[in-house]
Amino acid sequence: MSEEILKLGIPAGSLQKATIELFGKAGFHILDSERSYLPRIDDEQIRLIMLRAQEISRVVADGVLDAGITGYDWIMENGSDVVEVCELGYSKTSSNPTRWVLAVPDESKVTKPEDLQGGTIATELVSVTKKYFADKNINVKVEFSWGATEVKARLVDAIVELTETGASLRANNLRIIDTVITSTTRFIANKEAWQDKFKREKIENIAILLNAAIDARNRVGLKMNIKKSELESILKILPAEKSPTVSSLANSDYVAIEVIIEDKIERSLVPALKRAGASGIITYPLNKVIH
Amino acid sequence: MSEEILKLGIPAGSLQKATIELFGKAGFHILDSERSYLPRIDDEQIRLIMLRAQEISRVVADGVLDAGITGYDWIMENGSDVVEVCELGYSKTSSNPTRWVLAVPDESKVTKPEDLQGGTIATELVSVTKKYFADKNINVKVEFSWGATEVKARLVDAIVELTETGASLRANNLRIIDTVITSTTRFIANKEAWQDKFKREKIENIAILLNAAIDARNRVGLKMNIKKSELESILKILPAEKSPTVSSLANSDYVAIEVIIEDKIERSLVPALKRAGASGIITYPLNKVIH
Amino acid sequence: MSEEILKLGIPAGSLQKATIELFGKAGFHILDSERSYLPRIDDEQIRLIMLRAQEISRVVADGVLDAGITGYDWIMENGSDVVEVCELGYSKTSSNPTRWVLAVPDESKVTKPEDLQGGTIATELVSVTKKYFADKNINVKVEFSWGATEVKARLVDAIVELTETGASLRANNLRIIDTVITSTTRFIANKEAWQDKFKREKIENIAILLNAAIDARNRVGLKMNIKKSELESILKILPAEKSPTVSSLANSDYVAIEVIIEDKIERSLVPALKRAGASGIITYPLNKVIH
Amino acid sequence: MSEEILKLGIPAGSLQKATIELFGKAGFHILDSERSYLPRIDDEQIRLIMLRAQEISRVVADGVLDAGITGYDWIMENGSDVVEVCELGYSKTSSNPTRWVLAVPDESKVTKPEDLQGGTIATELVSVTKKYFADKNINVKVEFSWGATEVKARLVDAIVELTETGASLRANNLRIIDTVITSTTRFIANKEAWQDKFKREKIENIAILLNAAIDARNRVGLKMNIKKSELESILKILPAEKSPTVSSLANSDYVAIEVIIEDKIERSLVPALKRAGASGIITYPLNKVIH
């Protein structure tokens, strides 16, 4: 029987730090990622390789790797035939999706894609951009450019560039005129690896743990004690979709309630619970949440 | 009906980092505070402005802002007529109050405020210092100085300077001879805003959450299992003012006890509980504690 | 009656940061450790002194300090007659023990200690190294060297050098041929101090808290709700040696289970529990775990 | 006879680094300026004190210091009666003068000082600003503000703020509508000190050396060999106001020419000289140039 190993590609570069932190929260500790493209991980069944996000889907499709983490944008650009295991709701700095946008200098007369007919577009995402214009029946020349930055935008007619918040484009006096593709991080697998019992279970376990860590980020545990007589009214304040754990206490007039909530809800919920008479309210951080 | 917005001033400078961390723990995420005086916050009902702590009470009193966070020292210096919502027990580096102290060079002959009769005092806190000396009927000239630092102290007769621990003054060979004012951080509101239903509730909610986060800092949750027969003796060891949550377990010989304690007490309590026979003792961190 | 004070030595240098963090997690906040060899600690019964790890056991044996934290290697090197209170499972970067290894340049012909007969060994750990070779009846000259680094290894026949993972030795093209001594961090006490009631209890309390913090590092709390009917099958999945806390819920068809597990186990346990039908699984971080 | 000492104030803060470098080039080495307000200098006749630029003219006027380096802006603000020894052509980052400008938010309707009638102006330079508006018979309230930054500009009607290039104002979306005062660095002396023979000569020597170092910054020495027959035509290319040193060579057909030129002229002069037949042209850096 062959040794059971999962070859897993993780992205170097802008997603690297966030990915390694996420694996840490999921319970996998990655060492030496600053120094080596083959970082160590404290799970003997996983072999890690760090590659540029741009290349991971190609290598997973080829079967050189069993699975990998990369962006939807580069899966599309490469046209890679892979299994998409799940979406992973994290990116470089936030949990927002990133966008590749069509942008022109503030001073340009271009206001819609059609105005670019016959023009030149610089981008790192050549295939996706070509398809975008072809779908609209707009004839343009798409030119590869390493980082189609602000200066590039002034030497061609428009650029297609990655952005999270648009702030960097605005700072460079560029104006967004359309979104070419919206991308989030994906966990992908090679099609053959997905048929292998060991690899599939390993991949699914990693997916469960990564998602559990992502879900725990914006949630907290909340506990409080309430009088049994107020139980019903308090339960109404709690988010409907949550089923709180109600446990009995030694003092039978009271019950303890525990519930997992999103931290955005916490802001209005905690003052409301206090006003409704709950006592000993605490919230505590979570490592993982599995729905 | 007008849009419901709370204009909130937070201090730039030495309190900035601590304030933004505190809001984070309270559940409000502030972005771009390093780059912009109008940092973003993930609550659409709040508009943040970052100002020097020295100026916030003036701007809240004028009604340009609805509420703000600043020090008691600068409320006094500016003589601002504002509502003090609550004290916030945090400062730059610790939970200790800061003091403005009257200090002289180690080699000075001055040992008490009265020795400064007829002298010159340099300080950033001119009005408070003038009042301090006037109350004691000591006649001095009070001169404004940007940071009345160690060298300044040698060009005048004394300085009134901010300190948390006194360490920086000692390092500059300055000797403290009196405390002029003790200051802690305050949450203040404009008087009219305080009468507005929406604004007052919003301000109170923020106050509850900030205080809950502050209280959680030095507290931990403690859980343990104990034999029912030992319950009484163990309860005596626990801090009297706390009412622990006692919950029943499947094994009816045992009960689970959970209690929130200060981390200073934890140091003596945990070994004592272990000696008293408690098992499975754990402590865990908290995000918020509401009394 | 004399004032009750424990004089405690903590290691400066490579263990310093990890030690101060560990005390923080144990509930003791150490200030100014970057600036002073007498850092402040928020416990009035402890007086801290920061010394090189090499010298602590000597000073504890002499009674200048009551207790201290140092490595087993330096206790052996100094031949210090002290009480070993407990082992502390932490080191500079990991929870692995460190090793002093006998190493030679990759290009050396030496492959075993015996090949060094008549040669010269450079090391900072002179006594231990002499004893190591004497025990093997190999005659060598052992020379003191401040950090027996890679270049030193090329000027003598072999070095005895500290390593955690061996990575730095490999990077310097050195080959390990044997382990001279394995060392972990130890909490030691002066023999007389150990007989003093106050000091011994204080030392034991610190030991309990430090170990509780160390144990909490790699553990998490796990909670879930399960149907009573599935209780037995789920309990079989949990690690045998753990006794989970099973508590009753308002809904009597379900019970809540809580258990402390190692984070390495969590990786396989969480997906298994999910598959076995547990719901509302969460894990949360711990500050202290006392067995 | 009293000991001969010159007490000299140099500016802390934004000019500090540039001032210490300039003294270094002038031949005075200043040590410990990062750590002490009384930095050491390798001239036993000088005692240095480092103070905020804002306060130096006040202290020199009072006679606490004999001389000092500060900005024209703060001499005016303080209304200090001092001897201005000379202008020193350097500032924080360039040799340009700095300006205090009247600025408003981009979106403000104010376009000229007169539009501010009845308004409020925030600035650190209160007296100068009051005089500026009084001279124009415009009635405004001038409010002190520590750093009248971008956010401040939005809470009052206009600010008066320091700028070198205007870049930081533009980045904050502020628009300059007038210059209130232009300032350069000045070397000033106390009036009595200026009458003291030793102090005056010492001050003048320092002034000569500082100016010689400033002048050397943007100049280079240029040497070349030319045929005697081409001497006249080459001399015409050289800047008229310079008198080059022409020295004879062993080979009597040639002469050597040496001249000090500004580095801006060098850019066009060097190619021109090459085309005109000069050979062995070199330029070399200078430490000091005394006209």
Next chain:
Amino acid sequence: MSEEILKLGIPAGSLQKATIELFGKAGFHILDSERSYLPRIDDEQIRLIMLRAQEISRVVADGVLDAGITGYDWIMENGSDVVEVCELGYSKTSSNPTRWVLAVPDESKVTKPEDLQGGTIATELVSVTKKYFADKNINVKVEFSWGATEVKARLVDAIVELTETGASLRANNLRIIDTVITSTTRFIANKEAWQDKFKREKIENIAILLNAAIDARNRVGLKMNIKKSELESILKILPAEKSPTVSSLANSDYVAIEVIIEDKIERSLVPALKRAGASGIITYPLNKVIH
């Protein structure tokens, strides 16, 4: 008449810092290059644009820029039809040319290009690499790769990668098997711009000044006084190709000699001159040297 402006492209990225320093030594001060792709330069006839070295020759060939600085490698890769004004002897860290080398993992069996027949090569320099293999009649697939780094080398058969000293390749356990192209920095011009009188003279002036600054880097001026009687023997020691400036002195027994020498020669020359009886030998740094 049109305004006389030269549009000049300089490389962003690895050559950026060295280029800006070189312009500074040549007498052109470039500001804001860290913040803007259109850095300011203190010459009103030049407009600077900062672009990736990879793209400059394309843009110069298109006439968007008049001239630019880039590497020979990228001129070849782009197949750009431009005027090569001169070679500039500088690179990122040294004055050595850079090489694109064909490299394989240490453990690969490949030892010569021919062994790669039928294989896959990853590189950023696709066209040049294709031509290299075509010239040798070796059939390979050349794949574009952003930075064909060490990990990439293990997923294909070989990489073509840039190196100055080979150190980084060795560190990644890669073995060089051939040099594909050797490259140095070039100053290039657009063909039409080269025919424009103003532009050509401006380009030539810049070329003279850049080369003068490069030549001055490794040269020093040397002066000494020697007895006339020893003139002949000393002149023999000096490098033959240099014609020293011999000038007469007031004391007619002596002459002063001045000569520009390379600093590598200085190391043996200075001791030799001292032994030969020269006195008052000094060497001094140079800003520019024009042959």
Next chain:
Amino acid sequence: MSEEILKLGIPAGSLQKATIELFGKAGFHILDSERSYLPRIDDEQIRLIMLRAQEISRVVADGVLDAGITGYDWIMENGSDVVEVCELGYSKTSSNPTRWVLAVPDESKVTKPEDLQGGTIATELVSVTKKYFADKNINVKVEFSWGATEVKARLVDAIVELTETGASLRANNLRIIDTVITSTTRFIANKEAWQDKFKREKIENIAILLNAAIDARNRVGLKMNIKKSELESILKILPAEKSPTVSSLANSDYVAIEVIIEDKIERSLVPALKRAGASGIITYPLNKVIH
């Protein structure tokens, strides 16, 4: 015939940066000194090894190295029998010698070495310290200590510690009571190597160049033009021991004078020359000065 190579040891640690800069000024460029104990140098006849200053004299005496740079203190401590080629007037931060001083806590009653009779001394310089006390017939125990820092001083009776200015000792509240040994940097050679013709000449050449670079540090070249009629009076102002180079000019009423002076003299000389009527005075930096 054997290859001609000089094996040269240079100090790692506190002297490392200053040594590498000095070699650079002497004309030898050392690369990779941050990364390798065998840094590269651009002279094929030299092989560099970087070692702790403490060990260099031992290794030179043994003949493992031909020559080395180290401190007089460690030559004495090791009792090494080597040739002292010359003193090198540089150290970590200044050109002052360093001192090993006997120091006690401020609060100690010890005021002279004799008061330490019977006490314990901690130091890194054990042999020299033992000899110092033996010479004075004072009986003490001398204990090795890695960096006998401030805290160490409080656990023994006195320390012998290295200092340049005494500032760090004062900051640690230590009081100097005597100087044990004064040390400067030395260039040393192995006795046999010194008899080898190639090695000795190479060592002497390096010594000439290092000393020429050291001498150039605090000197500048000064040039001026003066009227022949004022020549005599100006020559009297110049330092007597210097013989200026007087060269004739095309305008025979004037002569050019050039002289090398120390920069400390420059401060008074330049203003004096200006007052005496010299014109066109400039000073310029030097790379090397050979007397």
